[in-house]
Amino acid sequence: MSRAARSKIDKYYEAVAVGLLVVDPTLDAQRIFQRAWANKLTKIWDRDVLLPAIVSLREDGVYYVLDGQHSNAVAKEVEGANFKRDCMIYTGLSRQQEAKLFLAANRDRKPVKPHDNFRVAITAGDEFSIRVEQEVKSCGLEIGSGTSVNRVGAVQALIAIGAKREGLIPKVLKSVEGAWGRDTTTWDNMMLRAVGMVIDKNWDIIKLDRLSKTLQKAPVGLWKGKAITLTTSGGGSNSRSVPLARQIIVEYNRGLRGGTPALVPVD
Template sequence: MVDKSKIKKSYQALPVGQLHVDPNLDAQRIFMATWANKLARIWDPEVLLVATVSKREDGKYYLIDGQHSTAVAVEKEGPEFLRDCMVYENLDAEMEAKLFLSANRDRKPVKPYDNFRVAITASDPLATRVQDEVKSCGLEVAAGTSPNRVGAVQALMAIGAKREGLVPKVLQTAEQAWGRDATSWDNIMLRALGVVIHQNWDRIDYGRLVKTLMKAPVGIWKSKALHALPSGGGSSSRSTPLAGHIVTAYNGRLGPDKMLTTGMAS
């Protein structure tokens, strides 16, 4: 056990090229490319938070928290880019592990709507556009769902990211099919409609699509499309078979030139 009285802490601005990850540490340090790619897409060096670093006896700096964002910083800004760090000295492996767990365990998950509100305050372009497009339909983004409020925030953001104008198309289609009702703004259904409309933007007959959807309430559509799926998975993965089910129903008795495509990427 390390003598805690010998532990030193200081803030330093360090070149990201000098921040290392110990390859001998366990699975909690596995690099997740998908998370790094997400950080790269929203990269903004002005809001990069402080990394937590251990300066070891060999004089090298090892990351305790901030591995993925540091990798993105190296890629985007170069190895000489200075990152603010909280540097610990004289830690042993146990204390490094405790700091890692604290950094990741003690963060309270941010609810999607709270995240959305913060994005609006920060003038995030996507969130601002999605909010405007929802309002154009006489609705509002909210923490919970009601006839006039859409609580499927993650679905709205995912749909909005596909293309401008898709959010109102999806909401208007859902309303025309099932009315202005809380069940119309189902997260999985909105995602599925987003996939169908996005993939068939220039060829879809909205009148036919609405009539197709009106044949059953949202719950029945979801039940028929998802009953064969194994349990688990998020809304995004579960929306894909639902989108395929909608396309199959829409295409009934249509010629090949009028059919919607089924090669969908959620």
């Protein structure tokens, strides 16, 4: 088909075998394939919720992926090259127009807040999210978009703790409540993550009452301030929680007697 015949831009939906969808190595953004992100998609793979890829069918008859590179690679690995994926296919695009579509697909998406994502997962019947919510409710608390004395807003921390093992969330929440009561500072993201690390690592030997008394030695802000100074290159809540967890363990082990086992440091 001549360039003149293809000059008009058109678009339509079509199911295309993922083995036929390729990446243009000359498009800068598509050169960067992130294996870590693909691995994450593989773990949560669900063919029933795979969104359409945005594809340019060029003059050479080849389907070039403009948006959906990683999910397409995962689909090919998990389902095989003959697996057909729904695509929004454009024809007659210039390279500049392809680049604009790529930018629009990755720029014009408003990030979804963690709490909103969590609520949608509950509505979708996600078993893990439902378990997390039930464990929080078992403590007489709720998960909300903001933190209050009876509402935990640290959704990402709760998800991270829940992913470690079932039953860990109630132990974490009860330990911090035992230290500082029901206060807005008690349900701190960084603190919850750190306490979760401590309990998970020492599941069979930790004494939760002693842990609460250890935490009670200082307010949440002071614990966090010390941990931040020990964090290399700044770091986010998760990386800062590691030195915080180590501090908690040091204080917990201080002055142990009567055969009480010492806690094992977190990695």
